[in-house]
Amino acid sequence: MAGHMSPCSSSSSSSSSAMTFSHATSSEFHKSLDKFLVFPRKTPESSWVSRIRSRNRSRKSFQLKSSNEHPVSSVSLHDGSSLAKEHSMPSVKESLSPVNSESEKFESTYSITVVGASGDLAKKKIFPAIFALFYEDCLPKNFTVFGYARTKMTDEDLRTMISKTLTCRIDKRENCEDKMTQFLKRCFYHSGQYNSEENFRELDIKLKEKEAGKLANRLFYLSIPPNIFVDVVRCASITASSTSGWTRVIVEKPFGRDSESSGELTRCLKQYLSEDQIFRIDHYLGKELVENLSVLRFSNLVFEPLWSRNYIRSVQLIFSEDFGTEGRGGYFDHYGIIRDIMQNHLLQILALFAMETPVSLDAEDIRNEKVKVLRSMRPLQLEDVIVGQYKGHSKGGKSVPGYTDDPTVPKDSLTPTFAAAALFVNNARWDGVPFLLKAGKALHTKRAEIRVQFRHVPGNLYKRNFGTDLDKATNELVLRVQPDEAIYLKINNKVPGLGMRLDRSDLNLFFKARYPREIPDAYERLLLDAIEGERRLFIRSDELDAAWALFTPLLKELEEKKIVPELYPYGSRGPVGAHYLAAKHNVRWGDVGGEES
Numbered sequence: 001m002a003g004h005m006s007p008c009s010s011s012s013s014s015s016s017s018a019m020t021f022s023h024a025t026s027s028e029f030h031k032s033l034d035k036f037l038v039f040p041r042k043t044p045e046s047s048w049v050s051r052i053r054s055r056n057r058s059r060k061s062f063q064l065k066s067s068n069e070h071p072v073s074s075v076s077l078h079d080g081s082s083l084a085k086e087h088s089m090p091s092v093k094e095s096l097s098p099v100n101s102e103s104e105k106f107e108s109t110y111s112i113t114v115v116g117a118s119g120d121l122a123k124k125k126i127f128p129a130i131f132a133l134f135y136e137d138c139l140p141k142n143f144t145v146f147g148y149a150r151t152k153m154t155d156e157d158l159r160t161m162i163s164k165t166l167t168c169r170i171d172k173r174e175n176c177e178d179k180m181t182q183f184l185k186r187c188f189y190h191s192g193q194y195n196s197e198e199n200f201r202e203l204d205i206k207l208k209e210k211e212a213g214k215l216a217n218r219l220f221y222l223s224i225p226p227n228i229f230v231d232v233v234r235c236a237s238i239t240a241s242s243t244s245g246w247t248r249v250i251v252e253k254p255f256g257r258d259s260e261s262s263g264e265l266t267r268c269l270k271q272y273l274s275e276d277q278i279f280r281i282d283h284y285l286g287k288e289l290v291e292n293l294s295v296l297r298f299s300n301l302v303f304e305p306l307w308s309r310n311y312i313r314s315v316q317l318i319f320s321e322d323f324g325t326e327g328r329g330g331y332f333d334h335y336g337i338i339r340d341i342m343q344n345h346l347l348q349i350l351a352l353f354a355m356e357t358p359v360s361l362d363a364e365d366i367r368n369e370k371v372k373v374l375r376s377m378r379p380l381q382l383e384d385v386i387v388g389q390y391k392g393h394s395k396g397g398k399s400v401p402g403y404t405d406d407p408t409v410p411k412d413s414l415t416p417t418f419a420a421a422a423l424f425v426n427n428a429r430w431d432g433v434p435f436l437l438k439a440g441k442a443l444h445t446k447r448a449e450i451r452v453q454f455r456h457v458p459g460n461l462y463k464r465n466f467g468t469d470l471d472k473a474t475n476e477l478v479l480r481v482q483p484d485e486a487i488y489l490k491i492n493n494k495v496p497g498l499g500m501r502l503d504r505s506d507l508n509l510f511f512k513a514r515y516p517r518e519i520p521d522a523y524e525r526l527l528l529d530a531i532e533g534e535r536r537l538f539i540r541s542d543e544l545d546a547a548w549a550l551f552t553p554l555l556k557e558l559e560e561k562k563i564v565p566e567l568y569p570y571g572s573r574g575p576v577g578a579h580y581l582a583a584k585h586n587v588r589w590g591d592v593g594g595e596e597s
């Protein structure tokens, strides 16, 4: 069975000292925002580069922009102290636009090594995201991509494999073929075992060849099952970390399966890496609408005053997929939907939603606020959770499989493929407000959204016109994370004409209509942030601990008591129990009934 954490000593063949990887200085993320210029990250290439160049010419400073436009590891020639500190880690944009011989001296190289390059995630998401960054001219001049896995492949085989999943931006497609060819020339492959220092040493030699003596920054993306994370980090740290620039490691979830295993994983990783070097990815934090949540809230006066128990009746975070665990049943059965979606993606959104205003957009300020929210929540109780599992059925000559029909899933599996839960943030702002989380596979639709249901209007003058069901007149703010990103607010208005008939309408910001260009994939944003050293969208270890503390007792209880999930048909709206759970907290799910626009 996949997924058991190996203790860090498991296959360690040699001892090593802590923090073998070299890492960026902490000053990287302690700069104040207003010290720097602000550039939009994605403007067309010519204007973007020329803007940087002209600013650099006039101010002699380089700017590196991460997803919050916060210059993270920039080098300012105005600031002697930061110059001295950070010469060892020039920024991406710096190497994009060398402007004087001083900077030429420090020209740096960047490599991204995708460990587990033969796998599903690498093919589907990571290589396409790196290419998209290249296509958008967001990558530095000197960059190399390496694939690493056990599968025997040549460089050419890797290129053929990844070329099948590369796509150019829908709204551009200019020079697409050329760009792909240029990109593929930068891609190389090394076949090796995950626990072999020798094989990583060979990788190091190949990396050094490409780096050609320049200052080298290395990013490792661990796109592998979690039971080999520590082996890889150990081997790479001992034999393949950069000795001149930074070394960073992106770790894919799952980060453990409960508090203990997660703590153990963190402890093991920290034998070889400092916290600054670990980039725990939760790709939902890279989604456009999740990014927009804080903007909506903190840059519009109309929302923030309403953002509390005084006006908000419930917050609903909903994830549904219209397919089952096909092909991933073996992995999934060890985790279940609560660990796969709720404890990370939905909880992260909840923390961003509920946090207090951070001191600044600095990663540490934001993550401090998120941790406070998580630590203000009471651990989940069994009575506030319902679990379900999809079953197969046949309809009109077509049959769909149940979860346990998957040959890699035990026939008597009790693993939930659906869960709904009510969580509470016990602080002054949110006391008593249910945060309803719902996540499920093999449901009737694919969707992720944040629904904010406001309280009923007190002493409503128009009560008569709404009829008896006041819930139907409740204002609701919806952030549709996917598909068809949108932000809309349900309001009540008068139907034009004589008489007084009320209607419910949407004030709608539909992103495709407003911004008719493709929205970057979450992995693009996150990869760029990792290259640029922006940690805001990555999970800090104390956040992770707090998240597991909320779910671990419940997960244990579910397993110990062998709670049987409620069966629901593949393609349905999920177990009825979810409605009882909402009703218990005096609310209704916003995504059911005629209201789900």
Ligand SMILES: NC(=O)C1=CN([C@@H]2O[C@H](COP(=O)(O)OP(=O)(O)OC[C@H]3O[C@@H](n4cnc5c(N)ncnc54)[C@H](OP(=O)(O)O)[C@@H]3O)[C@@H](O)[C@H]2O)C=CC1
Pocket (backbone or CB within 6 Å): 002, 116, 117, 118, 119, 120, 121, 122, 149, 150, 151, 194, 222, 223, 224, 225, 226, 228, 252, 253, 254
């Ligand atoms: N796929 C997805 O959509 C998502 C995946 N993730 C996470 O990302 C990581 C990678 O996912 P994914 O690509 O699906 O994983 P895969 O199962 O496809 O594994 C990736 C690669 O790791 C190697 N590998 C697989 N199993 C083992 C094993 N038991 N021992 C040693 N090596 C093994 C294989 O390469 P080789 O045999 O060539 O060495 C494989 O190609 C996982 O941690 C997963 O949980 C997170 C979110 C979504």
Ligand SMILES: O=C1O[C@H](COP(=O)(O)O)[C@@H](O)[C@H](O)[C@H]1O
Pocket (backbone or CB within 6 Å): 283, 321, 340, 341, 448
């Ligand atoms: O992390 C995961 O996410 C995917 C859903 O991601 P999305 O970006 O396509 O919404 C989910 O299918 C998978 O089970 C889970 O591990």
